[in-house]
Amino acid sequence: MATTAVAKLTRVFAPKLVSYAKCRPLIPQSKVLLRSYTLSATKLANDRYFTKDHEWVTVDGGEATVGISDHAQTNLGEIVFVQLPDVSSEFSLGEECGALESVKAASDIICPLSGKVFAKNSAVEDDPTKINQSPYDDGWLFKLEMTNTKEVEELMNEDEYHKFLKEDD
Amino acid sequence: MNGKLGNSLLLWQNHPCVVIGRHQNPWLECDISYLERNKIPIARRKSGGGAVYHDLGNLNCTFYTSRKEYDRPKNLKLICSAVQDMWPDLDIYPTDRDDIEMFGYKVSGTASKLDREHAYHHLTLLVNADLLNMSMALKNKINIESKSTKSIRSQVTNLTCSMAPSLNMESIIDCISRKVSPQSKVEIIDPNEVEGVKYEREKIKSWNWIYGFSPAFTIVKDFNTSLGLHHLTIKVVKGKISDFKLLHKEINYPFLNEILIGSDFRPDVIEQTLEKFIGHELCELIIGYITGSYDDL
Numbered sequence: 001m002a003t004t005a006v007a008k009l010t011r012v013f014a015p016k017l018v019s020y021a022k023c024r025p026l027i028p029q030s031k032v033l034l035r036s037y038t039l040s041a042t043k044l045a046n047d048r049y050f051t052k053d054h055e056w057v058t059v060d061g062g063e064a065t066v067g068i069s070d071h072a073q074t075n076l077g078e079i080v081f082v083q084l085p086d087v088s089s090e091f092s093l094g095e096e097c098g099a100l101e102s103v104k105a106a107s108d109i110i111c112p113l114s115g116k117v118f119a120k121n122s123a124v125e126d127d128p129t130k131i132n133q134s135p136y137d138d139g140w141l142f143k144l145e146m147t148n149t150k151e152v153e154e155l156m157n158e159d160e161y162h163k164f165l166k167e168d169d
Numbered sequence: 170m171n172g173k174l175g176n177s178l179l180l181w182q183n184h185p186c187v188v189i190g191r192h193q194n195p196w197l198e199c200d201i202s203y204l205e206r207n208k209i210p211i212a213r214r215k216s217g218g219g220a221v222y223h224d225l226g227n228l229n230c231t232f233y234t235s236r237k238e239y240d241r242p243k244n245l246k247l248i249c250s251a252v253q254d255m256w257p258d259l260d261i262y263p264t265d266r267d268d269i270e271m272f273g274y275k276v277s278g279t280a281s282k283l284d285r286e287h288a289y290h291h292l293t294l295l296v297n298a299d300l301l302n303m304s305m306a307l308k309n310k311i312n313i314e315s316k317s318t319k320s321i322r323s324q325v326t327n328l329t330c331s332m333a334p335s336l337n338m339e340s341i342i343d344c345i346s347r348k349v350s351p352q353s354k355v356e357i358i359d360p361n362e363v364e365g366v367k368y369e370r371e372k373i374k375s376w377n378w379i380y381g382f383s384p385a386f387t388i389v390k391d392f393n394t395s396l397g398l399h400h401l402t403i404k405v406v407k408g409k410i411s412d413f414k415l416l417h418k419e420i421n422y423p424f425l426n427e428i429l430i431g432s433d434f435r436p437d438v439i440e441q442t443l444e445k446f447i448g449h450e451l452c453e454l455i456i457g458y459i460t461g462s463y464d465d466l
Contacts, residue, residue, distance in 0.1 A: 053285060080318055081192040081217075081316065081317075081318050081384070083191075083192060083384075096284065099191065099192075101190075101191065101192055101217040101318060102217075103217075103266075103267070104190070104216075104217045104218035104219070104266075104267065104279055104280045104281065105216070105217050105280070105281040105282070105283060106190075106191045106192075106215060106216050106217040106280075106281070106282050106283070107282075107283040107284075108283065108284045108285070110285060125316065126316065
C-alpha cells in the first residue's frame with residue numbers, strides 16, 4: 001500500500017519539475033560570472049585535495065573518498081598488490097592504514113583524515129593496475145566517514161599540490 | 170621504523186629460516202611440512218618481494234635511509250663494486266629486477282619498505298648457503314589460487330667459488346663495511362637492545378601475522394579413495410575458513426561447511442573435526458595434502 005502511494009506521488013510531481021526546467025529563463029551572463037566566483041571561494045563538494053604523502057581526497061558532506069595521486073602511481077611503478085583497510089576499521093589522521101606493493105617495495109598508505117572506513121574498492125584488490133591506469137577515478141582506494149571535518153582545511157588544493165611537487169623536485 | 174638508527178647499513182645473519190614477503194602465502198611459497206620436520210621457522214617480513222631462505226651462509230644487508238635518499242640501484246652498485254674491487258675475477262652485476270647475479274646465476278634478492286619519512290632496502294647475499302636445504306624449503310606443494318604476490322624462481326649460486334679462494338663470510342663482511350665506511354666505523358649490535366624490537370617481536374611471531382595475514386586464497390583438489398572421487402574446495406580469508414565444500418557423486422557431507430566456517434586454517438584444528446565426519450582414510454589424504462606431506466603435485 002505504501003509503495004502505491006509513493007508511485008502516485010511521483011507521477012503527480014515529476015511532470016511539473018520537467019516543465020519548470022524547460023520554461024526557466026536563461027541566466028544573464030554577468031550573473032553567471034558572479035555566481036561561479038562566490039562558489040570557488042569556498043570548498044566545493046567533489047573538489048580534490050591532496051596530502052604531502054601524495055594522496056588525494058574528495059569530500060561529500062561527512063564522507064571522504066581516498067586515492068593516490070598520479071605522481072605517486074608513476075613513482076611506484078606497476079602496482080602488484082594493494083592491502084586496503086577493512087570496512088569498519090577506524091584511523092586517526094596520519095596513521096598507517098594499508099600498503100601498496102610495487103617492484104618488491106611495500107609503501108604505506110597513510111590515512112589522510114580521521115574517520116571510520118565504510119567502503120573499500122574491491123576492483124583494485126582484484127586488479128591493482130587500475131590504480132596506475134586511473135588513479136583519480138576507477139583507482140580510488142577506500143571511503144571513510146570523517147570524525148573531524150576541520151581536518152580537510154589543512155589539506156592542499158590542486159594548485160598548492162602542484163607547487164608542492166615542484167618544490168619537492 | 171623509528172628513525173633512531175640514522176642512515177646506516179645493517180649486516181646480519183639468521184639460523185636456518187624462511188622469510189616470505191609481506192603479501193605472500195606461506196602455504197604456497199614453501200613446504201611447510203618440510204620446515205616443521207626440520208624445525209625451520211617461517212617469518213613474514215613487512216617489505217614486499219618474494220620468499221627467501223636464510224642460514225649462516227647467507228648475509229643480509231639492510232640500507233636504512235630517509236625516504237628521499239632511498240636508492241636501490243646505488244646500493245646494489247656499491248655491493249657489486251665492493252666485491253669486484255676485492256675479487257676482480259668475479260663477474261658480478263645488478264639486474265633490472267634489482268637482483269644481483271654472478272655469471273648468470275642469482276646470488277642476491279632485494280625487497281624494500283617505505284613509509285613517510287624513512288625507507289629501508291634489504292637484500293640477501295648467498296655467500297656459502299646450503300642450497301639443497303633452500304630448494305627443499307622453498308618447494309611449492311599445494312595448488313593454491315590467490316592474488317598474493319608470487320615468488321619468481323631463479324637458478325641460484327653461492328659467491329664462494331674457486332675463482333675467489335679468499336672469499337668467505339668474514340672477508341665479505343669486511344669488504345662491504347670498508348666500501349661503505351672507509352674509516353670502518355663498524356659497530357656490533359645486539360638486536361635485543363634496539364628500541365622497539367621487543368614490541369615488534371610479539372606481533373611478528375604471532376600466527377595471525379605469519380599465516381593469517383595471507384591474502385584470501387582457494388585450494389582446489391580431487392581425492393580418490395576406496396569410495397570414489399571427492400572434489401574439495403577450501404576458501405580462506407584472513408586465515409579463517411570461509412567455505413569448505415567436499416563433493417562426491419553419491420555421498421553428502423551436509424554439516425561440514427557450517428562446522429568449519431570461521432575456524433583457523435590450521436591442519437591440527439581441522440583434523441579433529443574432519444575425522445569425525447569423513448572417516449580416517451579421506452581425512453588423512455586431505456590433511457596430508459594441505460600440510461604438504463604428500464608429493465603428488
